[in-house]
Amino acid sequence: MTAVDEIPWFASASRRKRYLVGVSGGADSVALLLLLVDAKFRNLVICHIDHGLRGRASTADAKFVRSLAEKLGLPLESTRVDVPGRMKSRHESMETAARNARHDFFGECAVKHRCQRVLLAHHADDQAETVLWNLLRGSHGLRGMREIREFTLKSGTKLEIVRPLLGLRRAELIGWLMSRGSRWREDASNAEPVAIRNRLRNEALPLLSMISGRDAVQAIFRATENSHEQAELEAWALTQANVLDPQGRLHVPVLRSLPVALQRAALVAYLNDAGLREMDRVQLDRLVNLLDPTQPGSVNLAQGYRMKRRAGRMFLEWISNERTEIH
């Protein structure tokens, strides 16, 4: 395997800081944890979520992680969440329910341990599966996981998610674990849509490799590498475009003069600044249409917000029962 000091994050990360480490008990997260310990990271908090999706095996996973924590002398935070219950009561997909449960848990751990940094064990094979899966369910362009991503939970807690192993292959990690005689739990999962992921991994990617005579995981992984560079380019273009007026509202004539991809980027940046994330494509297209002066002058958004166009400007209003505030 790539030596630890060749993994960019390992080479530069401070050993003295505290890190929350997501450990399911599977090979990937056990490898991450042991790599960290070997590389003299001392201030680690193991965070284990039992998604309640694997019955007795879930309990065994939790037990395995507990004994690993004891052996390593590291603190453990462990929780059991009721993903199926959450799916029912909140009408969420399994993926959304599991993700929200994870976020809540990491948020609690972050507060308790005064630590925003969360390390997760996703690797290049996960990335290729994610990209393919996003592609199949309608992403625009190739969308994968980022190595470092900061975001703010609804509770206001900030998290910095880091994926130090994103450049490594699953086989490298397993080979490394085997070479040092370490154990892990087979199939300990992150409650992602396992059936689809498994079929992408075990059927689709091998078939694509066979057809093309190349390693499809590698090809897809590389193809997403510059999607971050595209984001940089977009951000650069956005600073050139000067879309905000001195009051911080969107300047409609300026926006209209831009290519549509940049209009969308400007709208997303404006909404993100206001805490509105995860706009879907349909909503975004409605906002782009708002630039057309022949269209009605406002679009209702999630969380009680409305985007309004008036006098050559666009801005968010917050609609409460009683009054309308300009955001």
Next chain:
Amino acid sequence: MTAVDEIPWFASASRRKRYLVGVSGGADSVALLLLLVDAKFRNLVICHIDHGLRGRASTADAKFVRSLAEKLGLPLESTRVDVPGRMKSRHESMETAARNARHDFFGECAVKHRCQRVLLAHHADDQAETVLWNLLRGSHGLRGMREIREFTLKSGTKLEIVRPLLGLRRAELIGWLMSRGSRWREDASNAEPVAIRNRLRNEALPLLSMISGRDAVQAIFRATENSHEQAELEAWALTQANVLDPQGRLHVPVLRSLPVALQRAALVAYLNDAGLREMDRVQLDRLVNLLDPTQPGSVNLAQGYRMKRRAGRMFLEWISNERTEIH
């Protein structure tokens, strides 16, 4: 099928202009031709290439297209090219050899008929296969065919390639042909890497559809829709960046200040202007490295060109045996 007047290109294209129409004899191109005739396009020139790859079947394809042209009362340009011979003598891949032979032929037809517009029958299924194939062999992001693309041949002839059917599904075209009792030649091909394409079409895309429970062709087709918008954004950013000096050479300090994706875009645009296309990623990265003042000051490129960095500028030189000209 979508009514012809719902296909954007059909709705707006002038019926009086002349068009060259690529017709292999297969269902797709026969459908394109008949759609054009039905929609009262009169000034059409049928262009048929026999790639010499299917033995006797190739001859039968050519005969079929000839009789179709006679029935429709349209002029026919037909040629037989020796793709295998071209592959050997020029060390080109089958794909490159076939593409170059096509371009040469369309260039000749364009001159003879004083017509730059070439209509090709690629559809959404072709697009999904192309995108997947490009992805597997190392494209960055999703790269597909464009509905309209202009380019200049080495001979100086300009061509405008139009793909009016790019939004339609193969099954729609075949259904339409069957409903009007029209015939076509099975398997008449465009000499693209047929084995790989067939496997992507018949194995990979159906498997991806089955795994995801969605139509993979549709998903991939949609995912590429905004890659053109990304290209627009890139072009806009490039005009903002002002990378050329008054002599038309690349301005190194300006380039260095840009995000790397824009550096690449600037290099590609500069090279395209000089007729150098199809830079692969490795070459492009070497050119980006040339921006680093600690690196050697030149990189050799294809076709006898060299990129040179000197006094804060980068420019192409043409290296002949005898002398060095600044391009």
